[in-house]
Amino acid sequence: MELNFGGTDLCAVNGTRSKAEARYDVVVVGAGPSGIAAALDAVKGGASVLLVDENPVSGGLMGNDTPLYFGGRMTAATQNSERMLEAIFMSMPELETAMEAGVELMLGTTAWGVYRNGPGAQSLPEQVVGLANAERSWMVAFDRIVLATGARDLAMAFPGWNQPGVMGAAAFQMLLSRYDAFSGRRILVAGSHDLALETALLAHERGIEVAGLVEMRNAPQGDPKLVAKVEALGIPITCNTHPVEAKGGLDGVEQINLADGETVACDTLVMAIGLIPMIELVDAMHGARALEPMRGGYIPKGEATVTAVGDCAGLADTGFDHIAYRMDWMRALSNSCADDTIICQCEEVTRADLIGVQPPNYLTRPAPMCARSLETLLQDGPANQDQIKRLTRSGMGVCQGRRCRDQVAMLLALESDKPFGTIPLATHRAPVRPLPMKILAEWDEPSEMDAAWDVWFGIPTAWVPWEDIGTPHEDEHREMLYTGMYK
Structure with missing residues (x-):
């Protein structure tokens, strides 16, 4: 039995959900190479496509190591959003190619949650993705969504790692290649697999001094050709050792103490042990049950609703x-x-x-x-x-x-x-990015939500509607509660 006064069920959630501001056949989250390729495939197939990417991320998020492990090694340029946006377009000309092909592009836009009908979301009129920028958040509806969120750094603790100057390889590559905003001058790289070797080669190419690589195993672990390239540049790879302490001052790291007793002077330690697929959106959608495999190319209408491409779908199998x-x-x-x-x-x-x-x-x-x-x-x-x-x-x-x-x-x-x-x-759980409440909050609530704000979430045993307090209806509510007649 529903508690119903005047033909209105005050506990119903119908009408309390916000409507999507826009609708696309395909939404692609992540504007890296895989995301751009997926967006181009979709638009060539005649779909309306939205491509969103959280970069350029704000300096505040970078300071909290989101989405990558930046380790406090960003220059002041990261505080200038226009300069950062320009740097992205300069380093990724394929973004303009996507836009010219008909893809709608939103940069500096975070996808913080994906909602599909299921447990806890039965009242949604359609499947939506929550988006947010520096000013507001909103919902976008979709037929299909492609996750191309990439991979993040694997961080590992040791004494002194919680000071500026200890960072991840993916963040290092982002600051150098995408933003041109790395503040360090001399780095030490932890690890010797391909990720570490590629990090050292990139640093050398960009004029960053590389003090060396340290490997806790007894031999370099990466591609022998990459190892040869690194050694040919005079960059030492020291095995059977690892960092035991990062020593620093006001500006962060100044030296790294190693297990073999050696001390390396540097301002940055790049942790290049491994990467982790960024699966937060999938996990918040009830994990693998929400994910359907990508079979390659554009997904024809009526097939998989949620797919993952690129590094977030799983890192390449190197046999390592x-x-x-x-x-x-x-x-x-x-x-x-x-x-x-x-x-x-x-x-x-x-x-x-x-x-x-x-x-x-x-x-x-x-x-x-x-x-x-x-x-x-x-x-x-x-x-x-x-x-x-x-x-x-x-x-x-x-x-x-x-x-x-x-x-x-x-x-x-x-x-x-x-x-x-x-x-x-x-x-x-959503939101999968740390968003300020002033952005995440919905200030323009639907009138149905505003009218019954105290009971719309469906917990009748917790509340008597405000408008019924002090009226004969209050007793009717209490009688319903005590006799268990709510259903």
């Missing part, structure tokens, strides 16, 4: 033991960490906090909480990063776990003596 390699690095760096080494920079969760399953120091710790540890937690079942996240706040900061999510899972695997793949990663 990526997981074992990363775990070797994690084990080596972890052994260098003291109890007070920060693991989650946003929430200042230390290694001791994480392994002890304790909240950060700014929260109180009652005695029962102090008695808790990962060991006691494991007695109740396998480690679960979502549970660890709620108990310690690791991954709950403004970077949304980009610096700690993957390494926390790796640490949990090491500490619980389990294979890495058996530890589930923390899940994502």
